Amino acid sequence: MIKKSRLFGNKTRVTFCLPADVPPGQVSVVGTFNGWQPGAHELKLRRDGTRTVSVPLPPGHHAFRYLATDGVWLDDEQADAVGPHGSELRL
Numbered sequence: 001m002i003k004k005s006r007l008f009g010n011k012t013r014v015t016f017c018l019p020a021d022v023p024p025g026q027v028s029v030v031g032t033f034n035g036w037q038p039g040a041h042e043l044k045l046r047r048d049g050t051r052t053v054s055v056p057l058p059p060g061h062h063a064f065r066y067l068a069t070d071g072v073w074l075d076d077e078q079a080d081a082v083g084p085h086g087s088e089l090r091l
Contacts, residue, residue, distance in 0.1 A: 002078050004091070007056060012091045015054040016076070018066065020045055025069025029053055031086070032063050062089040 079087035
């Protein structure tokens with residue numbers, strides 16, 4: 001799940017959310033906004049049984065994917081689109 005919330009100025013807070021156990025292990029969201037750097041935005045376990053991380057992003061087009069333990073890559077079906085470079089957000 002992806003949740004978008006407008007912030008002051010021109011930024012949008014994007015919250016990336018996955019179930020607590022799918023996929024198993026650590027998961028990071030990596031993309032054009034963090035240089036595709038694993039671990040820069042790691043999803044954290046929440047009391048409601050999900051894992052989330054929020055990232056403030058400027059307007060524009062952002063590609064991203066989830067990177068899980070053992071090099072498992074996942075796209076997000078709730079993104080604005082899924083292209084050749086992964087999931088896509090248009091803010």
